[in-house]
Amino acid sequence: MLIEIRSNKFMENGKVRPPITFNPGLNTVLGNNKGSNSIGKSTFLMILDFVFGGEDYVNKSVDVQKNIGVHTIDFKFKFLEEDYNFSRSTGDYTVVNICNENYETIDSISVEEYTEFLSEQYKLNLPNLTLRGAIGRFFRVYQRETTDEQFPLRSAIREPEKNGITALTKIFNKYKLIMEQQNIVKNAKEEEKTFKSAQKFKHIKSVKNKTELKKNEKQINVLNEKLDNLMSENSKGLSDVDSLQTKEISELRSELSILKRERIQLESQKKSYEIDNNFLKFTQQRDFEALLEFFPNANIKRIEEIEGFHKQVRTVLTKEFKQSRKNILDMIDSISENISTLEEKITDVSNIPNVSQAVLTQYADLQNDIQQLKDANNNFLKLNELKDRSTKLSDSFNLLLKEVLSDVENQINKKMKELNDIIYNGTKTAPELIIKKHNSYSFYTPNDSGTGAQYKGLIIFDIAMLTLTDLPLLVHDSLLLKQIEDEAIEKIIEIYTSLDKQIFISLDKINSYPIDTQNILKKTKILELYPDGGELFGYSWNKTN
Known part of the structure; x- marks a missing residue:
């Protein structure tokens, strides 16, 4: 789990802030009761994303980078009672520094190596799933493109819905099964395509349809009859002509014909x-x-x-x-x-004794013609076999995919209903995830399209994912929470505290909530921000004087 974050740029009333330490469960960043903006609540949550390997803190928090300049964030994790110290600069943010207990750099590794380490420690190293591919979608922070209440699986505005559904199967550890079957289908289609192309460009002989197939079969029967008659008339000599000899004669005669034309x-x-x-x-x-x-x-x-x-x-x-x-x-x-x-x-x-050259030539030509007709028919039948196999495998894959997505959908919807019933005592409809197919889904609360209901649904979805999977954490900005009615927030805060994974939220105006909820928020407070010196960096740059 994340233990602490510090930076010499974190200031309060002119002094460097002490390290910000974290709880195993809920961690709250508090604003003041006036709901003041531009004091750093969202910025701190963006820094959390930066600590977990993201880049949006550098690329999207433009005002921070412009006014604070290049700075370093120090942070510590604890896994199995062992501490791991790191630092990362907004300058060269492609590397993470491995540090000693005083945050002095010992070595440097790439961000990819660092996130692989976290995946292993969080036991999230599932097939084809990166740490960022898992947790990045659940950092719901202003300025990040993950706060769309209608598309909870989206990690960026332009990301196709298909990518979000694929990520969902990975997080539920269903992707390996799908991928293996998908590769089988892909290989079958490639084989069919290659064979079809060989026919198209005349690399192999083939009839075009069943009519030509039957026509060839009749011709084969006619040629076989001629061959039988020829062998009967010259039984002694032709009995010594084996298939290899016949093939060689045919090939030599073909080559001879080409040379004569030249x-x-x-x-x-x-x-x-x-x-x-x-x-x-x-x-x-x-x-x-x-x-x-x-x-x-x-x-x-x-x-x-x-x-x-x-x-x-x-x-x-x-x-x-x-x-x-x-x-x-x-x-x-x-x-x-x-x-x-x-x-x-x-x-x-x-x-060969007793066989004239003319007879031998006729015998070879008949054998060759029969074989070419058979090859043309066999290749037509082979392509049909490949098409049937490809279709059956595709149908099987689609059925598997449908079953997997249906199972994931049912698990999530069941858990969301349980959570929604806790929040509203079973009196309101729960949000629903409907996966239409592998590249399309919808997310909504039936009979309730209000803003509060939509954001409540997004938060319930995240909590459901946290409890059903190996996701290690959630980050919810006040942007989401302040849209929800106070009664629901009280219950959501209680659910947060009941979970054994780290959850990071920002919230202000806590005096509007009941005393019990206020006490929880104060108890889980890791940072409190306020105007005129109490901002995250000790000042606000949006003031004119």
């Missing part, structure tokens, strides 16, 4: 080059002197220069054509050698 294309290119080259070789004897008979003023010298340029171009192009033709001839020779090699391999593989 050779035909290259030979076609070679002919084109030869035609172009012959065109370049064509020259016409030009008698430019005779030209003068018709055009006495023709510039023969200029015409000869142009003709010389054309000869140079023909020379360059002729050289390039020769090199290109040579490259094509080399490629044709190489492919021809490969074709010869493949033909020899096919002959060797298919060299």
Whole structure:
């Protein structure tokens, strides 16, 4: 538990305040009976959030940082009778200092390491749940985005409702079960998507629908019949052709076909080059002197220069054509050698007595066609299996999620009704949490939409969470409490004091409450703030003089 907080910036009437020490249960920050503002009640609760690893004290308490400047907060925890001293500066707030009993720094660790330590000590180290993910939502302080009475699970204004529901399952230690099933569904969908993409981009053969499937089945029967007839006619030789031999022959023939097509294309290119080259070789004897008979003023010298340029171009192009033709001839020779090699391999593989090459080729083609049709059908059936599996797993996951969320919802609503009945002696409706689905919920008090009822519902929700889970603490600012009728506040204060976990509240105008309630608030007081020197930092910077 948190034992104390201190800072040399905490002042009262010109003097540094002594360390602020805490109770195991309720801890009250009191204001005066005039309800004075800007004295530091909310600021101190923000500092508590800072002590528990938050950043809003630095990022949102702008006036404090501007007027006080960089300062350090010292704080002490006690776990299993052992004290742990730390400090954290508003300057470099990404680290927490490990200190000795005099708050002298011994070592420094990251905020993440520090909050992991607190999670372990508070026994809140549940799967996929961080300390901030758990307690951050329950620091209900002005300037923090956690005071929305209609969305008690929200840790920030723009946070999706889904995140709050996920956090709820983590705090109730239900998330691991959900996550495991969710991963199974995710993997099944990924497998289905990958297989479907392979079909789409023709990486694997597949029919498109059941009509094509049946058509393929009929074709397979026809081909099997042809294969049986072929084997009957050549039973002795074909009995020696095993499946591996057949497959090898088919693959060799396919490769041979590709090479032959490539050779035909290259030979076609070679002919084109030869035609172009012959065109370049064509020259016409030009008698430019005779030209003068018709055009006495023709510039023969200029015409000869142009003709010389054309000869140079023909020379360059002729050289390039020769090199290109040579490259094509080399490629044709190489492919021809490969074709010869493949033909020899096919002959060797298919060299079986009593079976002609034509029969063997026909046998291999039939086997190959049958297998391709079977693959296309099997891949179609495989995709349907994957779709069915994905759908069933999704349905199973949705049912599990619904059961888990329903169980959590029922536990919370039952506890809130118990608490509400204590506060109102069973005479008023209790707040209700309705989780519609995994990404949507509502929170309200039936037949009572007043401001006081809404904030009362928020506080009851927090107390229910504190009693049902391993949450170690709650923080409630006067912003929430002062909206609630006095009669309800009296009962809520009594409930606070009955709990064995630390609760931090701020409140003022306590003289308006019954004596018993005043006594509780005074007894649990850890800090009392007031104007003109009694503010948290000893002064208020909103005054003009």
